[in-house]
Structure formats: C-alpha cells, structure tokens
Amino acid sequence: GAVVSQHPSWVICKSGTSVKIECRSLDFQATTMFWYRQFPKQSLMLMATSNEGSKATYEQGVEKDKFLINHASLTLSTLTVTSAHPEDSSFYICSAITDSYEQYFGPGTRLTVT
C-alpha cells in the first residue's frame, strides 16, 4: 500500500516557539491531505484539510493563525504550530489521499511543549 511519512516523529519545544511538522506521501501524489490531533487517551479530531496549491480549510474551533498549514507540493504538507503553549502538546497525525480516493495515515508526531 501507499506510504505516508511524518517528520519529526517526536519533538520537544519551549513555550512561545514555533515548530514545523512535515507530512509526505512517499510513493504517490496527494492533492489532498488532512491533519488530525489526538489528545492523550482520546480519539482523533480532524483539524484541517490541506489542498495543494490553495489555502487549507479548517474545522470549526481550530485557530488558523496558530496552526499554519502549507501544501506546497503534491507530496508535502506542513503544519506549523506557532507560539506553542503546553496545551498544544498532543499527537498530530496526517493522512493523504490517493488518486483512487484511498486514505493513508502517517505514523504521527508527538509534540511536547515545555
């Protein structure tokens, strides 16, 4: 099956700094990717839809100025958590859709803000 990677797999940053997470489709092109967030012992919540060449669309309640999404190419979407705070600590998972509309998930990135 198709492979989606994320980098880094875990990151620790200080409060007030920004951190970028990459999501790559390794063996297919993805015009659409999604970003999810998972709090400890909770389910995944969709944050935003990332569309190549256009602005991301955010789910209700997600701060677009805090979570910047850039889908600069057909194989790469980035999520930047700006001015991170401890409450932003979470597990972030991306997914990408193939031409046949199958969705594949990345392995996730654990963000800890101290």
Next chain:
Amino acid sequence: AQSVTQPDIHITVSEGASLELRCNYSYGATPYLFWYVQSPGQGLQLLLKYFSGDTLVQGIKGFEAEFKRSQSSFNLRKPSVHWSDAAEYFCAVEGNFNKFYFGSGTKLNVKP
C-alpha cells in the same frame, strides 16, 4: 451530521476468547466504514474497510466486521484473541470531502 459511537471504552478478554467491539455510526448516505488499530505511541493501522457489497468484511490479523444498515452498526469481531491484539481500536466513517470521523476508541486488554 456524521458521527461514530463506540460504546465500550475498555474491554478485557482472556487470550483465546472471542472478541466483539461495537461501533454505531450516523451518516445520511451510504457509509464508508473503517476499523483501525493503534498501539501506544504509534500511528493507525487499517484492519478492514467497508465500501459496498458483501456486508461481512474480512481484514488483516484474523479480524472481520459486519455492516448492518438496519442497526447502523459495524461491529468488529475476532474468534480467538491473541495477547498481541492488546491495543486501542478506532471505528471511523468517511464523510463528505473524504473527511474521516472517528469514534472515541475502545481499549482492549488481553488476560493471559
């Protein structure tokens, strides 16, 4: 609006016993349904999916699920659980624009 309910937060079964994890969905159209498994600190692994056709779907690792439209359910089953099956299981429905909506998850513990 689409939503998924997994009524069981935790389930404990003995190794070798059968397993059924419940999932109910709410979706206006014909649903695309999925079961994923997640080990601690890991990403999601697809167990199986239902798009159409045969309502009994076979997946990996000996799992199967049955789609019952009349009950809006998509329960996951395994006839004999192995200790390595201990993990968290998520049911999901694919909604409009390929967005996934996940249930709250069921954590499976396996007793030796």
